Structures are given as C-alpha cells and as structure tokens.
Amino acid sequence: MVTVAVLGTGLMGLPMARNLVMSGIRVKAWNRTREKALPLEADGAVVAGSPAEAVEDADVIITMLSDGDAVLDAMTAARPALRSGQVWAQMSTVSVAAVGRLAALAAECGPTFVDAPVQGTRQPAEQGMLVILASGPRAARQALDPVFSVLGEHTLWVGDNGTDGAGTRLKMAAVSYSITTTAAVAEALSLAKGLGLDPDLVRQVITGGPMDSPYFQAKARAILEDDFTPSFSVHNAELDTQMITQAGESAGVRMDLAAAAGERLRRAEAQGHGGEDMAATYHAAFG
Numbered sequence: 001m002v003t004v005a006v007l008g009t010g011l012m013g014l015p016m017a018r019n020l021v022m023s024g025i026r027v028k029a030w031n032r033t034r035e036k037a038l039p040l041e042a043d044g045a046v047v048a049g050s051p052a053e054a055v056e057d058a059d060v061i062i063t064m065l066s067d068g069d070a071v072l073d074a075m076t077a078a079r080p081a082l083r084s085g086q087v088w089a090q091m092s093t094v095s096v097a098a099v100g101r102l103a104a105l106a107a108e109c110g111p112t113f114v115d116a117p118v119q120g121t122r123q124p125a126e127q128g129m130l131v132i133l134a135s136g137p138r139a140a141r142q143a144l145d146p147v148f149s150v151l152g153e154h155t156l157w158v159g160d161n162g163t164d165g166a167g168t169r170l171k172m173a174a175v176s177y178s179i180t181t182t183a184a185v186a187e188a189l190s191l192a193k194g195l196g197l198d199p200d201l202v203r204q205v206i207t208g209g210p211m212d213s214p215y216f217q218a219k220a221r222a223i224l225e226d227d228f229t230p231s232f233s234v235h236n237a238e239l240d241t242q243m244i245t246q247a248g249e250s251a252g253v254r255m256d257l258a259a260a261a262g263e264r265l266r267r268a269e270a271q272g273h274g275g276e277d278m279a280a281t282y283h284a285a286f287g
Helices: 013-022 038-043 051-055 068-081 096-109 122-127 138-151 166-194 200-206 214-224 234-251 256-273 278-286
Strands: 003-007 026-030 060-063 087-090 112-115 130-135 152-159
Touching: 003 013, 003 051, 003 068, 013 026, 013 038, 013 122, 013 138, 026 051, 051 068, 060 068, 060 138, 068 096, 087 096, 087 138, 096 112, 096 166, 096 234, 112 138, 112 166, 122 130, 130 138, 130 166, 138 152, 152 166, 166 200, 166 214, 166 234, 166 256, 166 278, 200 214, 214 278, 234 256, 234 278, 256 278
Parallel strands: 003 026, 003 060, 060 087, 087 112, 130 152
Antiparallel strands: 112 130
C-alpha cells in the first residue's frame, strides 16, 4: 500500500488528505497546529507529532503549506527521515525563487522533487477536482499518478525537470487571472452601489451573456449575499500578488493589474477581512 505524508492540513491540505484516506491510501498527516490535523484521525489517517515522524516511511510526500519559508522549515525538520526513493510533490503556492531552494534541499536529502502547485480553492479540493500543474522527472509519475488522480480532475505536466519551477511559473500566471478577476467583479459591484444602484443589477446584466462564467457567479453571489466563507482568503491572495509581481519583475513583465489587486486586498485586510474569502476585496472600495 502506498503511504503518503501530507505536511499542512489547512484550508486545502485537510480535504486533500481526507480524499486520499477515503480512496484507500494510507496517510500520515502533520500540521504545525496539531488540532487542525486531528479531524483526520476519525477518517483513518495517522496524525504525526513532527514532520520527520510523518515522512519516515512515506513513499510520497505532499507539502501544502502557506509559503516557501513554511515549506522549507517543515522539510528541514523532516530532513533526518528523508531518503532516496521517496517522491516529494511540492503542491503549495510558493514563489519562483523559492522553488530553487526547495529543490536544492531535496537534492541534498534524496527525495525526487516534483514542482506541482494546484489551481483551485477549497471547494475543488474537497471535491477532488483540482487542476495540478506538475513539473518533474517522468520516473516520478508512476508513484504520483494514483495520488494525483484522487486529488485532481486533471494533471497538466508542463516539464520533466521539477527544479526549473515550470509548474510554479504557470501557477503564477493562472492565479494572477483569478485574483484580478475577483477584484474586477468586486469593483464593478461596489461602483454600482456607490452610484446608488442595487449591485445585483450588475449580475443581471452579465448573466447569460458573453462575460458570464461560473467564477463570476460565485464571486458575485458571495458579495451580494455577504457570505465570505473562505475558499481562498484575502490574506493568502495578497501574498500571492506579491509573488506574482516579483515573478513579473524578474521576467521584465509589468503586472499592473496584480499590483492594483494587491493594494485592494491590503486595504481589505487592514479593515479586518484578512481571513475572509478574497471576494471581500469588495469592502476595500469603501475604506
């Protein structure tokens, strides 16, 4: 039986680990705040007391943590138990620069490194419908295929060398679209309200037309119903805009929309909305 270590059981990691357990895969989970991992025990997972304990007999290691520094800290703590023959699927959203540091750690410790961030938020994670953007050696795919087939609707392999960060580079481009689109939806509805109109009229104009999409409907509904249950939080989206703009600068590409979205998200967080869904950038229009 394949054993998968999941390091990080937050908004995304918890449902991912749960889906793996429910599919019959043996899971050992670790989270810095242990209480967040404990619900997995009822599903049949083993909750480890440390990253090293989680990975010591794992065939596949998944990291799903907040940023590159958190991943590096966890895997450094796991270092005594890392070995050749393991496959490390780094599925967190990290900066392009961080990929090199993580790949270097893997090269020192033995695991085969696969850069495999995901496109999708909490609901697709719960449904096993993520899109996995993977880059890594073909030899690692045999170990990862049964794992990725549980976690995602589709795996897009964009390179054979995980150390070059092709998956992360693609993630930066894709997540820039989702964040800036959310900001655009929020700004349109807030403008309608500011002009003395019912913001729902904007939704009615767009529904069924060429600008309509399930994504527009989901974010508009969150704003109109004042339901900002997080799928992807304001705080995490703002962190991503920093990584996006940095990636653009390194490539000589100006990311004007991502920078503007980041400013809106920082205002929303300052207003106390950091833990809410990024659609709460709507509130930034009035602060």
